[in-house]
Amino acid sequence: MSKVIHVVVICLALALAACEPEPPMEAPPKPKPAPAPKFQLDGLDGKPVALGDYAGKPLIVNFWATWCAPCIKEMPVLENFYHLKKGEGLELLMVNVKESRSVVEKFMRQNNFSLDVALDEDGKATDEFQVFGLPCTYFIDKNGVIQNRHMGSITKEILYAGYGDITGK
Numbered sequence: 001m002s003k004v005i006h007v008v009v010i011c012l013a014l015a016l017a018a019c020e021p022e023p024p025m026e027a028p029p030k031p032k033p034a035p036a037p038k039f040q041l042d043g044l045d046g047k048p049v050a051l052g053d054y055a056g057k058p059l060i061v062n063f064w065a066t067w068c069a070p071c072i073k074e075m076p077v078l079e080n081f082y083h084l085k086k087g088e089g090l091e092l093l094m095v096n097v098k099e100s101r102s103v104v105e106k107f108m109r110q111n112n113f114s115l116d117v118a119l120d121e122d123g124k125a126t127d128e129f130q131v132f133g134l135p136c137t138y139f140i141d142k143n144g145v146i147q148n149r150h151m152g153s154i155t156k157e158i159l160y161a162g163y164g165d166i167t168g169k
Contacts, residue, residue, distance in 0.1 A: 030148050030165070036061075036140045037128035041095065041118040044104060049093065049118040051144060058166040059091045059140040062154070063120075063131045065099055066107040070153035071135040079115055081159045090163065093118055097126050097134060141166040 040050040062078060064071035075094075082092040094117045096104045101119055108117065120126050129138065132151070139148040139162035147165040150158050163169065 033145050036144050036146050039125040044117040054091050056142050057089050057091045061093050061138040063095045063136045065097050068134045074154045095120050098123050139166045
């Protein structure tokens with residue numbers, strides 16, 4: 001009987017130790033500010049889109065694809081945030097990665113999204129921005145300097161923090 005009690009006491013001690021709260025997770029460090037890579041892509045509307053088109057304005061650039069579930073999940077969040085902040089001068093550009101114009105047009109139309117889209121069909125801009133997974137969002141200030149980036153699905157809280165990094169608001 002004493003062996004059973006001993007085993008129970010050890011199990012309870014291990015269980016209590018496992019219940020100890022972990023320290024809160026810290027935000028990942030911000031990247032060192034760096035000039036955004038220059039690019040020129042075709043817009044979904046057929047007109048050229050270049051980083052220089054956004055000079056003097058805070059810009060959020062989001063790399064995405066129609067097959068990417070987290071990308072699709074975050075699009076309404078991005079669209080709502082953009083419509084909320086565009087009156088303050090914010091620009092938002094969705095860069096579609098390696099998909100055809102017809103696929104992206106159909107997706108945008110079916111989902112009733114109105115965001116500006118540029119097509120990176122060959123992936124060069126994606127490579128220059130060092131995007132390693134989708135979605136990936138860059139926060140670029142009015143001087144064309146990347147102040148922050150977020151890899152993975154975006155939330156309203158992350159958008160507000162990134163917006164603050166590029167506007168001081």
